[in-house]
Amino acid sequence: MKDKVDLSVNLGSLHLKNPVMPASGTFDIRDTLLNMRELNSLGAIITKSIASRRREGNPGPRVWETDGGMINAVGVPGEGVEYFKEHILPLLEEANDTIIVSMVGDSIVDFCALAKKLDNFEKISALEINLSCPNLNNGLYFGVNKDVLGDLIYQLKKSTQKIIIAKLSPNVTDITEMALTAQEAGADILTIANTFLGMAIDPEKQIPRLGNKVGGISGPAIRPIIVRMIWETSQKVKIPLIGVGGITCAQDALEMFLAGASAVQIGCANFSNPYVMLEVIQGIKEYLLRKKYSSLLDIIGLVHKNHF
Amino acid sequence: MEAYENKPLLVKGKIRKHKLISNNYGEMVIEAPQIAKRAKPGQFVMLSRWQIKNLLLKRPFSFYQINPQEGRFTILYKIVGKGTEILSNSKIGDEIELIGPCGNGFLLPKEANRIALVARGIGIATLLPLAQEASNRGIEIYSFLSAREKSLLLGRDSLESLSFHTFYTTDDGSKGRKGKVTYFLEELLKENKVNFEAVYTCGSKRLAQHIQELQQKFHFFSYVSLEERMGCGIGACKGCVIRTCHGYQRVCKEGPVFPLEEVMFYER
Numbered sequence: 001m002k003d004k005v006d007l008s009v010n011l012g013s014l015h016l017k018n019p020v021m022p023a024s025g026t027f028d029i030r031d032t033l034l035n036m037r038e039l040n041s042l043g044a045i046i047t048k049s050i051a052s053r054r055r056e057g058n059p060g061p062r063v064w065e066t067d068g069g070m071i072n073a074v075g076v077p078g079e080g081v082e083y084f085k086e087h088i089l090p091l092l093e094e095a096n097d098t099i100i101v102s103m104v105g106d107s108i109v110d111f112c113a114l115a116k117k118l119d120n121f122e123k124i125s126a127l128e129i130n131l132s133c134p135n136l137n138n139g140l141y142f143g144v145n146k147d148v149l150g151d152l153i154y155q156l157k158k159s160t161q162k163i164i165i166a167k168l169s170p171n172v173t174d175i176t177e178m179a180l181t182a183q184e185a186g187a188d189i190l191t192i193a194n195t196f197l198g199m200a201i202d203p204e205k206q207i208p209r210l211g212n213k214v215g216g217i218s219g220p221a222i223r224p225i226i227v228r229m230i231w232e233t234s235q236k237v238k239i240p241l242i243g244v245g246g247i248t249c250a251q252d253a254l255e256m257f258l259a260g261a262s263a264v265q266i267g268c269a270n271f272s273n274p275y276v277m278l279e280v281i282q283g284i285k286e287y288l289l290r291k292k293y294s295s296l297l298d299i300i301g302l303v304h305k306n307h308f
Numbered sequence: 309m310e311a312y313e314n315k316p317l318l319v320k321g322k323i324r325k326h327k328l329i330s331n332n333y334g335e336m337v338i339e340a341p342q343i344a345k346r347a348k349p350g351q352f353v354m355l356s357r358w359q360i361k362n363l364l365l366k367r368p369f370s371f372y373q374i375n376p377q378e379g380r381f382t383i384l385y386k387i388v389g390k391g392t393e394i395l396s397n398s399k400i401g402d403e404i405e406l407i408g409p410c411g412n413g414f415l416l417p418k419e420a421n422r423i424a425l426v427a428r429g430i431g432i433a434t435l436l437p438l439a440q441e442a443s444n445r446g447i448e449i450y451s452f453l454s455a456r457e458k459s460l461l462l463g464r465d466s467l468e469s470l471s472f473h474t475f476y477t478t479d480d481g482s483k484g485r486k487g488k489v490t491y492f493l494e495e496l497l498k499e500n501k502v503n504f505e506a507v508y509t510c511g512s513k514r515l516a517q518h519i520q521e522l523q524q525k526f527h528f529f530s531y532v533s534l535e536e537r538m539g540c541g542i543g544a545c546k547g548c549v550i551r552t553c554h555g556y557q558r559v560c561k562e563g564p565v566f567p568l569e570e571v572m573f574y575e576r
Contacts, residue, residue, distance in 0.1 A: 031543030063547035271540035
């Protein structure tokens with residue numbers, strides 16, 4: 001039996017040494033238990049969404065555990081892009097050679113100005129677009145309106161040379177339509193998907209559990225829906241997919257590869273187990289060895305072939 | 309990057325003692341030497357005695373007693389939901405997973421002669437190890453304990469034995485005075501009988517607000533230990549914020565101990 005297995009994967013021109021990275025917002029380079037060697041062993045590091053200026057975030061409570069997951073309305077707090085450049089980017093550069101910056105804006109103009117700025121930072125490998133925020137100009141969420149989504153990505157591609165990853169919202173009737181729109185507009189990679197909009201209420205106090213009233217649901221409960229979305233989308237688009245939603249172990253990640261994802265992100269499982277990403281990398285490796293594959297590429301989308 | 313040694317650790321611990329106390333409370337001794345050796349009064353630990361697939365997040369618990377020599381610490385908990393329900397069914401020898409010590413502990417003024425501890429209900433948990441440290445340093449402790457009823461004045465014997473004077477109030481009058489616990493504190497401050505280098509409080513936001521009002525009148529320094537719904541306990545998720553004069557701050561990272569005058573309680 002071979003003891004070497006290749007976990008590397010190319011998502012278009014984005015090369016990853018392995019397919020495991022954190023989901024945006026669940027990992028902070030300033031607040032991680034991982035040491036330098038461990039940080040460097042991740043496929044990539046994705047930042048919390050960066051905005052053009054300081055954002056305060058939502059009032060508390062911002063998180064609440066639900067059955068099989070959690071609901072959050074953190075509200076993308078952050079110090080803004082200048083602070084990021086000065087204080088966070090240097091730490092990231094030291095930690096991993098593939099840095100993906102998640103970015104958020106409140107209008108297409110705002111998004112594009114931010115992308116132009118980030119375009120100058122050489123060490124950033126790609127930009128992931130957080131579409132789960134309202135467009136201040138017309139009140140529509142970027143991620144749930146096809147025209148707004150297409151327009152934003154088209155404009156962004158004109159503003160930056162960086163690889164554009166569109167993180168789609170699952171809160172739509174047919175995610176494949178949004179995926180096709182993003183692809184046509186020039187997105188290089190798709191992340192499937194962001195959190196599901198939900199709500200939790202305290203029956204005793206008779207008020208919402210979250211300060212923001214509604215929030216995004218993540219965790220194991222949503223994973224089968226995400227796997228289905230990856231399976232459907234990978235049949236329709238040509239660009240690579242990153243799967244995210246409820247992964248807590250290698251088995252969960254493997255479902256997404258088999259459904260057609262080329263890489264995965266791990267979100268709220270990091271909270272409970274800060275070493276979960278390393279365990280997932282190891283688990284994928286062991287699976288491939290046990291099944292006698294030489295490369296991760298051998299299993300990506302395999303369910304489509306085995307299905308019929 | 310910041311000193312790696314100061315970061316919390318992810319370790320396995322073992323339950324060494326466990327008893328249920330009346331009215332849905334429990335006390336648990338946990339063996340985890342790496343955490344017990346570094347734990348400071350006011351800090352907390354994230355704990356799970358379940359698989360991530362069954363219950364996603366760990367739950368935060370203050371250090372109630374710290375015994376670095378034996379590599380053990382104690383937590384005091386109230387059964388409020390699924391996590392603490394599972395915890396209450398624990399047996400001696402059960403393995404648990406821990407992240408800690410988390411957050412910033414209490415600061416004792418360098419030249420303190422006398423401090424006040426004001427706790428409501430389970431808020432006593434985080435103040436007890438502070439009392440122990442203050443007592444070791446020869447600082448005089450005035451304790452003010454409050455609860456709904458006598459049986460909920462948890463840990464009162466331990467705290468009373470460390471205190472120079474202990475005042476009790478209960479909502480139903482079953483022990484001590486009926487009414488606000490800050491009554492005694494205010495009386496002492498009013499008569500100028502004693503002055504405190506610092507007043508420490510935990511257990512009720514309403515109580516902390518009363519102490520803020522007293523601060524306006526009598527100008528003493530005060531620390532409050534706060535709790536909020538937590539995701540990770542290490543600062544990464546930005547979930548557990550409270551409003552302060554510096555904007556939102558994370559209970560798990562900048563806290564859980566805050567200078568009382570900086571906290572703005574009026575936001576929900």
